[in-house]
Amino acid sequence: MTTVIKPASSRQRVAPLTPRLLRLAAGARGWLALGTAVTFAITATHVGQGIAIAQALAVVFAGRPWQGVLVPLAVVSGMLVTRAALIWARELVVAATGRAVKDSLRRRLYAKLFELGPGYTAANRTGATQATVVDGVEKIDVYVSRFLSQLLGAALGALAILAGLVLVDPLIGGVLFAGALAITATPLLARRLQAERAGWFWGLWRRLGADYLDVLQGMTTLKAFGVSRERGRELARESHEFYRASIGFVAVANLRTGAMGLLSVAGVSLAIGLGAVRLAIGQLDVLGLLLVLLLAREAFRPLEELQKAYHSAYPAISAAAGIFELLDASPAVTETRHPQPPPASSSISFDGVSFGYRGGQDVVSDLSFEVEEGRTVAIVGRSGAGKSTIVSLLLRFFDPGAGRVLLGGRDIRELSLARLRGLISVVAQDTYLFHGTVRDNLLLGRPGADAGQVEAAAVAAGAHDFITRLPEGYDTVVGERGATLSGGERQRIAIARALLKNAPILVLDEATSSIDSAHEAEIQHALDRLAAGRTTLVIAHRLSTVRDADRILLLDQGRVAAAGTHAELLERSAGYQRLVAAQAVSR
Amino acid sequence: MISGLRPLLAVVRPYRLHLTGAIGSGVLDQALTVAIAAVGAWVAGAAITGAGVAQLRPGLIVLACLVIPRAVLAFVESHIAHDMAFRILVDIRERLYAGFERIAPAHPKGHRSGDLASTVMDDVERLEVFFAHTLSPLCVAVVVPTGSVAALWFIHPVLALVILPIAALVAFVPTWLRKRATVQGRAWRLHLGRLNATAVDGVQGLREIATFGQEERFLTRLGEHGRDLNQAQLAHGSRVGVERAATDLLIGLGVVGVLAGSAILVATGVMPVALYPTAVVLAAAALAPVTKLSDAARELGVVAAAGERIFAVVDAPAMAPEPASPPPLPALPTALDVSFRDVSFRYGPDLPPAVSGVTFDIAAGETVALVGHSGAGKSTITNLLLRFWDPESGSVRIAGNDLRDLADQELRKLISVVPQEIYLLNRTVAENIALGRPGANQEQIETAARAALAHDFIVEELPDGYDTVVGEWGARVSGGQRQRIAIARALLRDAPILILDEPVSNVDAESERLLGLAMARVRAGRTTLLVAHRLSTIRTADRLIVLDHGKVAEIGTHAELVAAGGTYARLVRHQLQ
Numbered sequence A: 001m002t003t004v005i006k007p008a009s010s011r012q013r014v015a016p017l018t019p020r021l022l023r024l025a026a027g028a029r030g031w032l033a034l035g036t037a038v039t040f041a042i043t044a045t046h047v048g049q050g051i052a053i054a055q056a057l058a059v060v061f062a063g064r065p066w067q068g069v070l071v072p073l074a075v076v077s078g079m080l081v082t083r084a085a086l087i088w089a090r091e092l093v094v095a096a097t098g099r100a101v102k103d104s105l106r107r108r109l110y111a112k113l114f115e116l117g118p119g120y121t122a123a124n125r126t127g128a129t130q131a132t133v134v135d136g137v138e139k140i141d142v143y144v145s146r147f148l149s150q151l152l153g154a155a156l157g158a159l160a161i162l163a164g165l166v167l168v169d170p171l172i173g174g175v176l177f178a179g180a181l182a183i184t185a186t187p188l189l190a191r192r193l194q195a196e197r198a199g200w201f202w203g204l205w206r207r208l209g210a211d212y213l214d215v216l217q218g219m220t221t222l223k224a225f226g227v228s229r230e231r232g233r234e235l236a237r238e239s240h241e242f243y244r245a246s247i248g249f250v251a252v253a254n255l256r257t258g259a260m261g262l263l264s265v266a267g268v269s270l271a272i273g274l275g276a277v278r279l280a281i282g283q284l285d286v287l288g289l290l291l292v293l294l295l296a297r298e299a300f301r302p303l304e305e306l307q308k309a310y311h312s313a314y315p316a317i318s319a320a321a322g323i324f325e326l327l328d329a330s331p332a333v334t335e336t337r338h339p340q341p342p343p344a345s346s347s348i349s350f351d352g353v354s355f356g357y358r359g360g361q362d363v364v365s366d367l368s369f370e371v372e373e374g375r376t377v378a379i380v381g382r383s384g385a386g387k388s389t390i391v392s393l394l395l396r397f398f399d400p401g402a403g404r405v406l407l408g409g410r411d412i413r414e415l416s417l418a419r420l421r422g423l424i425s426v427v428a429q430d431t432y433l434f435h436g437t438v439r440d441n442l443l444l445g446r447p448g449a450d451a452g453q454v455e456a457a458a459v460a461a462g463a464h465d466f467i468t469r470l471p472e473g474y475d476t477v478v479g480e481r482g483a484t485l486s487g488g489e490r491q492r493i494a495i496a497r498a499l500l501k502n503a504p505i506l507v508l509d510e511a512t513s514s515i516d517s518a519h520e521a522e523i524q525h526a527l528d529r530l531a532a533g534r535t536t537l538v539i540a541h542r543l544s545t546v547r548d549a550d551r552i553l554l555l556d557q558g559r560v561a562a563a564g565t566h567a568e569l570l571e572r573s574a575g576y577q578r579l580v581a582a583q584a585v586s587r
Numbered sequence B: 001m002i003s004g005l006r007p008l009l010a011v012v013r014p015y016r017l018h019l020t021g022a023i024g025s026g027v028l029d030q031a032l033t034v035a036i037a038a039v040g041a042w043v044a045g046a047a048i049t050g051a052g053v054a055q056l057r058p059g060l061i062v063l064a065c066l067v068i069p070r071a072v073l074a075f076v077e078s079h080i081a082h083d084m085a086f087r088i089l090v091d092i093r094e095r096l097y098a099g100f101e102r103i104a105p106a107h108p109k110g111h112r113s114g115d116l117a118s119t120v121m122d123d124v125e126r127l128e129v130f131f132a133h134t135l136s137p138l139c140v141a142v143v144v145p146t147g148s149v150a151a152l153w154f155i156h157p158v159l160a161l162v163i164l165p166i167a168a169l170v171a172f173v174p175t176w177l178r179k180r181a182t183v184q185g186r187a188w189r190l191h192l193g194r195l196n197a198t199a200v201d202g203v204q205g206l207r208e209i210a211t212f213g214q215e216e217r218f219l220t221r222l223g224e225h226g227r228d229l230n231q232a233q234l235a236h237g238s239r240v241g242v243e244r245a246a247t248d249l250l251i252g253l254g255v256v257g258v259l260a261g262s263a264i265l266v267a268t269g270v271m272p273v274a275l276y277p278t279a280v281v282l283a284a285a286a287l288a289p290v291t292k293l294s295d296a297a298r299e300l301g302v303v304a305a306a307g308e309r310i311f312a313v314v315d316a317p318a319m320a321p322e323p324a325s326p327p328p329l330p331a332l333p334t335a336l337d338v339s340f341r342d343v344s345f346r347y348g349p350d351l352p353p354a355v356s357g358v359t360f361d362i363a364a365g366e367t368v369a370l371v372g373h374s375g376a377g378k379s380t381i382t383n384l385l386l387r388f389w390d391p392e393s394g395s396v397r398i399a400g401n402d403l404r405d406l407a408d409q410e411l412r413k414l415i416s417v418v419p420q421e422i423y424l425l426n427r428t429v430a431e432n433i434a435l436g437r438p439g440a441n442q443e444q445i446e447t448a449a450r451a452a453l454a455h456d457f458i459v460e461e462l463p464d465g466y467d468t469v470v471g472e473w474g475a476r477v478s479g480g481q482r483q484r485i486a487i488a489r490a491l492l493r494d495a496p497i498l499i500l501d502e503p504v505s506n507v508d509a510e511s512e513r514l515l516g517l518a519m520a521r522v523r524a525g526r527t528t529l530l531v532a533h534r535l536s537t538i539r540t541a542d543r544l545i546v547l548d549h550g551k552v553a554e555i556g557t558h559a560e561l562v563a564a565g566g567t568y569a570r571l572v573r574h575q576l577q
Helices: A019-023 A026-061 A064-118 A118-123 A127-170 A168-187 A191-217 A220-224 A230-279 A287-327 A387-394 A417-422 A437-442 A449-462 A464-469 A487-500 A516-531 A566-572 A574-584 B001-049 B053-103 B113-126 B128-133 B137-156 B157-176 B178-204 B208-211 B215-267 B273-314 B378-385 B410-412 B428-434 B442-451 B453-463 B479-493 B509-523 B558-564 B567-576
Strands: A348-356 A362-371 A376-380 A400-408 A425-429 A505-509 A536-538 A551-556 A559-564 B340-344 B354-362 B367-372 B393-398 B415-418 B495-499 B526-531 B543-546 B550-555
Touching: A026 A064, A026 A287, A026 A559, A026 B208, A026 B215, A026 B273, A064 A127, A064 A287, A064 B178, A064 B208, A064 B215, A118 B208, A127 A168, A127 A287, A127 B178, A168 A230, A168 A287, A191 A230, A191 B001, A191 B053, A191 B113, A191 B354, A220 A230, A220 B053, A220 B415, A230 A287, A230 B001, A230 B053, A287 B001, A348 A387, A348 A536, A362 A376, A362 A387, A362 A400, A362 A417, A362 A559, A376 A387, A387 A505, A417 A425, A417 B208, A425 B208, A437 A449, A449 A487, A449 A516, A449 B509, A449 B550, A464 A487, A487 A516, A505 A516, A505 B137, A516 B128, A551 A566, A551 A574, A559 A566, A559 A574, A566 A574, B001 B053, B001 B128, B001 B273, B053 B113, B053 B128, B053 B137, B053 B273, B113 B128, B113 B273, B113 B509, B128 B137, B128 B273, B137 B273, B137 B495, B137 B509, B157 B178, B157 B215, B157 B273, B178 B208, B178 B215, B178 B273, B208 B215, B215 B273, B273 B354, B340 B378, B354 B378, B354 B393, B354 B526, B354 B543, B354 B550, B367 B378, B378 B495, B378 B526, B415 B479, B428 B442, B442 B453, B442 B479, B442 B509, B453 B479, B479 B509, B543 B558, B543 B567, B550 B558, B550 B567, B558 B567
Parallel strands: A376 A536, A376 A551, A425 A505, A505 A536, B367 B526, B367 B543, B415 B495, B495 B526
Antiparallel strands: A348 A362, A348 A400, A551 A559, B340 B354, B340 B393, B543 B550
């Protein structure tokens, strides 16, 4: 099998500054440079302000007339105004950086997802994929536009100030340099403990979340059985355990922040004390001491801010793992390089097809059958017999491990994916409705259709009546996952979509199985209308819906166990007889 | 916004000691920070004005002595505040659970079921900002600047008067653009919601996008929504930038004011020159904590919104309040009858009645089927019998006892349910069956499973048999198997009254046959209310109650009603053919 899906446990660990992580910011390189420049400039205004204030103080200490402070004060004011403008600009740059990062990353991820196709999410990973493409992108944005853009600016700013102070006094500068190095090293403090506690915390967070979700969804059941209070007590115990993990986790973080604070205050105090003593013994001048007094603090400020930014960017590192995993996945099917024109006929044929998911056991094996143009063939069998896999293979969500699927005599691997899928309409068991109006959802079948065509299709699908009863008719926005429409109503929208698409091949994949029996007749009627004149493949476990098919295939463990008309199979196939008998009892 | 915070303050009340500790250490921490800066400045000033090393020594010693306590206090403040915050979150989660329990199966207004877990986890966690990072800094932001201003006043009153108006202005920066902030916040959420909905569409609707060849159109739409959101974020960023810039500028002006003022005071001999650096440092220190206040104010909107969602659930009244002192239940016979007398009910004051004037009886041991279109009131009747809600008028009785007089636990013991949508907890199959009778042993569980025709598939098809953990929403168990587990659960519970809600969606033929057999077994000897969709099931009932738009349309046996040619006959016409 070509699908390569890594289990979640083998997720690679991503370091905070790998080249690959940096490349995610590639689209925003210009903005990043600007952000760095702005951050550096902000630090520069702090320095300028410090120097000017030191000069003002020096004027006063020298006993010169107070008017002497006016020039330095004017400089300070200039710095203040400049910095205000820079601070404002930084927020804009951050927003612009985010825009550049997110737009390109999102596009890249979805393009990849579309390349991977439905086969990728079919492997039960919808939730994880969604977290990656929706939340993951936001987290990378924080990492790039808050952390990365500050990283260089802060490091350069701190270095520049420290270098300046070394020039003022090598000893004091050296002390501050050592302090800065120690501050930068605080994340190394208690790293093992931190990792352990973080693991404890996140593990319990996920467990508590899953357990709450579980219990809240099952609350009605728990309540009906009178065990909801007991379950609440269990959760309270878990919640208390989570409290212990939280405070344990935060204690380590506090320890590091505390160490950083201690180093910073001690470093500054030591520098000032040293400065005072060195002035007293005549090894430093007044301006030098004042510069130390006002700038020592500034040398540490960018580093502390950087630590804060790093903290808030931390989630990005775990998000990156999911993003790389998606980007690294190889698609289940590849587009042909020399696509052939569409076949003249719309007959379907499976020729010795075998397939198993992820290298597991074959779900269909050596399967051969044919649907002649314009005919209806039904596939029946117990669940798990491989019926739905046939649809996935026909739509080329996966390629068979052996054998061929042919359309009008042509191997479907020779057609472009878009062309192949354009030839087929699917009405499936569950119909996904997109966020948007009912009309938008119908137009999916034929984007250019006018209102008349849309309505005609809805009428033919038996959907027009309930649509017009919706608060805003065709322009009603459907809730997520079609919350406001029943299964039967969604089904009819899918039928109308298929009518609009007007493709020569129709696949009905358990199309009536989630429908209230009161509506079954109506929908069956609409489906009959849809199938007329098309090559139709019906997947069903309800025999009443397939009785009229031209041919019925009984599938058993991925093989055709029997084939023929309903009457023929009733006569010949024991397996079919069992199926019919089972339904007769229950019906 | 403030009203959203009031209930949060009430939650803190039991933790007054924690809060006092956090505020105390927070104030001391900040005061020491200012003191260290001031003493450092004093030492520098003294050295510049000619003090010798010996004269500097006391100042240096004080400086050295302050450094470690400050670091320790910062740690203590954060630790106490977080400890309090996390304890409060435990309390709030407990109260949320109780709220959800009280109102189930209803959802709080504006919540979808998928949101519930997010409220319990994310919204609650969001409050941590308030309890751990807002409450005590808020107090510190008031106390410490006041102290610094007092110290400035001590140096010279003029300096305090310079700084005071600026401190006030800094504190109010976030209120300047409050209206715009609200509008921008709303626009941001709106566009974010749209973008997320589209992004989710792209994953969940991947199959449809592929089969309809909509990839390019989707990317275009995603790009448009992304641009809209970016516009909103840019506007938001611009406003935040203005606020940050204004705050920074104001603090700078305060320092400049004190710098200039002190220069004049020193020059005119009113103020000793050695105090000059101290005054400047104090001015900066007085204003710094005030900025934390405005940072916190920026967060409060998010916190208040989360608080609102949480307390909507916590404060939700019970749909069917338990009687304060339920009379002891008389000894009941083993078989019980159920009666609905003129029952009317609506789910909300502005909603149409879900059932009205419904009257019927189910004799002890009888099976009665509820029949009708979806929306006819079938589920409402089961909800009322389970007392998830109380009727607006009329009464529901079991063996002559009004449900409103029964203790919840007593009532629950009388009824077991096989619901239509079966939720299996994310636990082992055995635990899910034992839900019917906590403390049941393995043998009892297996007996029930055998009777429900579930034993075979549990042992043969599930990887760990009875110890298999059911995936979320029972992912690894098929629909028909889920039904049989639920029937086993009901059998194990062995309650005299049974509510059996038949699944709407079709399962494969073999499962359907087994299900039919299991349903027949669990009903034997019990008073059964059957919500039925299939004719084959309906026919097994002793009597049918046909519902139409919340009213009882007909009551009778299948044969009687078909012969009568009324609502029922029309309803099943198609299935009879």
